[in-house]
Amino acid sequence: MTFAFDLILCLMILGTAAIALFVRDALAAIAFFIAFGNLMGLAWLGLDAVNVALAEIAIGAGVTGVLLILARARLLALGDAATSTGSPLLLRLGALAACAGFVVLLAAAVLSIPPESGLDRVVAPLMPGLGIENRVTGVLLAFRAYDTLLESFVLLGALVAVWSLAPAGAWPGRPADPGMTDAPMRRVAGTFGQLLLPVALVMAAYLVWAGSDLPGGAFQAGTVLAGGLLVAAMGGTIGLPSSDRPLLRAALVLGPAVFLAIGLAGIAAGGLLVYPEGMAKALIVIIEYALFLSIGVTLALLVAGPPVPGASDPNPEGKG
Template sequence: MSIATVFEVALAAVVLGLAIWTIAVPETYSATVGFVAYGLLVALIWVRLDAVDVALTEAAIGGGLGGVVLLGAAARLRDAEATAAERPDRFTHLIAAILSASVAAALGVAILLLPDPAPTLAPAVAANAGATGMANPVTNVLMAFRGMDTMLEKVVLLLAIVGVWSLAPDRAWGGRPGPRHEADPNGVLAFLARLLPPAGIVVGIYMLWTGADHPGGAFQGGAVLASMWLLVTMAGLADTPPVSSRRLRLILVAGPGLFLVVGLGGLCFGAAFLAYPVAFAKPLILGIEVAMILTIAATLALLLAGAPERNASR
């Protein structure tokens, strides 16, 4: 047995054990920490499967920004959990375990019953990959072969931020999300907030640009940019923008808006909705991704900032 095989077996065992512990642990905060660690380990699994694009997204969202959101929610629920009188009994736990095992078994059976070879569109995708001019097969699939899904994902992000903003009290509507952060101007956080963002911005832009031919893309780059923005705001070097800002709202709709315009252009002047002209496919896709990285970065950062809590002047 090779060292790589031993590592993969150990990684699978740790991930499975961590998943069970995350479900079984009674404290929400501990479960959230376990879920964040689970996301980081799953990212390693995707790397071992040579799916680097998926690994980057999993690390950024599952173990990064998503983990921060869950940790904040767990912190707010801690007091409510302490006062909660009702707890699920052992019978409820047993039923939940049986249902979970049944779903897992059904999925396993469904996979084992797939025909051999399994139905796939991979040959058709590979045969037509050169039409977009993008060497990264993941970018080809996301932007061309399932462009509708990718566009709707950005619409979902936009609807998510609208839902978060709708939780704002009337007095703060149109104001700034989250509290005004203050940190020691001579502390480590402020130092990092001055040191890391220039490099982080370059890394985010590079991940966007290299996504045409190598692992990367708008979502991964947008997550990096959002992290840099959050670092600056947490250090108190800048404040969150008011949600009434027209410039901010334009950035939020830029990605799905440009995607929709290009799609309608394909419907009017091409063969179908989101059908790129072969001569302009790569420039159009890169233009959409530039708009999307701005939308993704702003949306992820604002989702973490939360609902507006202060007037725009504060």
């Protein structure tokens, strides 16, 4: 990128962040927060950190943006004006000092790392044995696979914790309907959701497949799928199922279960999460496809929240 483009991008990032922090209207703050996430994704692309850019755009601008929109809608339904009344000057100055101190500490930590201390020289020679080229995938699914395995269970545990907040009599029901209350907006979201959900599914499947050799992977694919599901639900294209549906629960545990099963089977090849020679790539792709489905469904349900009383199941007789 040219210096002029980098400078303009930095100014736009700082500007959208400042507006998102200080504007009083919640909807305007959310809009600028989503714009900030997309601009940060461009910045990561400029640094050749494509995996981070995908995660930033999908999570920071996508799933988190939908979460904030739904939170605003529920606040309005409870009678909250969803506008900022301002904060005391002393509190603002304290927050500014804390953020500035964190930036200084972070910059000092990053600048203290010698360029030659990177892990690339350690990871690169090991990649041919896996049969894949994406070193991020290699680290996450092979060299530090136990971290990723635990993270998949942590995500599932977070959903269980959210479900535990369901009020008495609501379990095992459905989350609150995330659909737009304004009829024109609901029609727009519904039409967009009908187009977006199939595209999100295809794009997510591609990100998993490409993730072995190119930027991508299960987490990025899962966030894309979650975004498609949430937008479709906001437009009424799909309905969120009740928490006791067998297919729903199967989708939630599929990724961690497949990952754990392959990891335990690796004991016969030399240890936990050790892949048999010549089978590493095939097993990694199987794990990633199972994980992407579980991550997408789990993230969508985390954003939707716990079951609420009175939310009817769109298919009460179905078991899927």
